[in-house]
Amino acid sequence: MSNENNTQLFEDSNIEDSFQLGRRSITSNKGKSRFELLADNKNKSFIFRPFFYLGFSVFIFLFLILAFFYSVTYIIPPMKDAIKVGDVTYTRGDVVDFIRFNQRITEDLGMEFEIGNSLFEALRVILEGELAYQVAPRYGISVTSEEVDRRVEVLMGFISEDNSSSKEYISNVNESYRQFLNKTGLSDDEYKNYIKRTIFREKLRNFVARDMSRIQPHVELYEIVFESPDVSTINTIERKLTMGSSIENIALEYSEDKEVLRTGGNIGWMPRGVDEKIDRLIYFDQGKELQPTPNTFIPTPYKNAEEKVFVFYYINNFSEAREIEDKYFEKLADTEFETFINSFNEEFNLWMDIDSDIYNWINTKVLLASNSEFLDLETEETKQDIYQPPSQ
Numbered sequence: 001m002s003n004e005n006n007t008q009l010f011e012d013s014n015i016e017d018s019f020q021l022g023r024r025s026i027t028s029n030k031g032k033s034r035f036e037l038l039a040d041n042k043n044k045s046f047i048f049r050p051f052f053y054l055g056f057s058v059f060i061f062l063f064l065i066l067a068f069f070y071s072v073t074y075i076i077p078p079m080k081d082a083i084k085v086g087d088v089t090y091t092r093g094d095v096v097d098f099i100r101f102n103q104r105i106t107e108d109l110g111m112e113f114e115i116g117n118s119l120f121e122a123l124r125v126i127l128e129g130e131l132a133y134q135v136a137p138r139y140g141i142s143v144t145s146e147e148v149d150r151r152v153e154v155l156m157g158f159i160s161e162d163n164s165s166s167k168e169y170i171s172n173v174n175e176s177y178r179q180f181l182n183k184t185g186l187s188d189d190e191y192k193n194y195i196k197r198t199i200f201r202e203k204l205r206n207f208v209a210r211d212m213s214r215i216q217p218h219v220e221l222y223e224i225v226f227e228s229p230d231v232s233t234i235n236t237i238e239r240k241l242t243m244g245s246s247i248e249n250i251a252l253e254y255s256e257d258k259e260v261l262r263t264g265g266n267i268g269w270m271p272r273g274v275d276e277k278i279d280r281l282i283y284f285d286q287g288k289e290l291q292p293t294p295n296t297f298i299p300t301p302y303k304n305a306e307e308k309v310f311v312f313y314y315i316n317n318f319s320e321a322r323e324i325e326d327k328y329f330e331k332l333a334d335t336e337f338e339t340f341i342n343s344f345n346e347e348f349n350l351w352m353d354i355d356s357d358i359y360n361w362i363n364t365k366v367l368l369a370s371n372s373e374f375l376d377l378e379t380e381e382t383k384q385d386i387y388q389p390p391s392q
Helices: 002-027 034-079 092-108 115-139 145-155 167-184 188-210 231-242 247-254 276-283 326-342 356-385
Strands: 081-085 088-091 215-226 266-271 302-304 309-323
Touching: 081 092, 081 115, 088 092, 088 115, 092 115, 092 167, 092 188, 115 188, 115 326, 145 167, 145 188, 167 188, 188 326, 215 247, 231 247, 231 309, 266 309, 266 326, 276 302, 276 309
Parallel strands: none
Antiparallel strands: 081 088, 215 266, 215 309, 302 309
């Protein structure tokens, strides 16, 4: 009986040891049950949860700041409006694209492209081109797809009329055009839309210039140029002219213009309207309009900010009706066309947004694109210059 009891106790002890061993093998954590481990993990996660949320919040905050500055710097500026013509708007990015393809065309023709002056010219041409496109039907002006394609050919450097229908000619034009689009980053539709509006603008300008009279008042002018004029020198010039000295001799003696030896100071006949500042000096006196008097020295200088000089004019002769030379006619046509465009300001609510920040931003983008393209070109040239050993 005692043996049976001992045997039973031994078996019970083995069973209990086996259970404890199994429980330790399952939990592998100091005899804790699965439920106890889950409870401990829940308590730990509750303790560390605030730190997780704090870290996650800091990450989201920093991400939003970076996203904000990225958007403000790279995404929003190109999307801002720069030009409005009626219901049509052009963004700053559109202006950059327009300048870039004009820059590429200019450089391909072997001419220097002045980025500083291109912005204002681009804004004006885009606005005038879009307005011309919208008002052209009123004046019976249209542009065909053939005209656009022909202009593209010319801009790509293909001006031959004889073999323009040959397969080789067409293939060369298409290849040059494809390379041009790759360099500028423009699509075919974008580029041809610019070209179409440019042609509309040219046709409308010619339409306006057609009605201009080629007979305008003219003055024959001489100029005496100084970098920094001296009052006593000007008084001496006036005194010598009064005493009968010729304007040619005086110009040769005093003018600091490099061309004076060739021209004698004579700049020829100039029509009224070419330069508003010169017109004020010649045709007005203290705000009152007058007819220019021959053999008159104008003591008030014209300040040429671009060349940083002061110009004094001498009216040698005057004509009320004289035919305009071609070089001046084009300037007058531009002025007349500008007046014509401005007459639509109220109807189409013409608007351009330009200030120093926008000016610097657009020019920076154009310069970055130009430098990037130059580096790509330099890399390609370097690759071509690398010596390749002949194949065996």
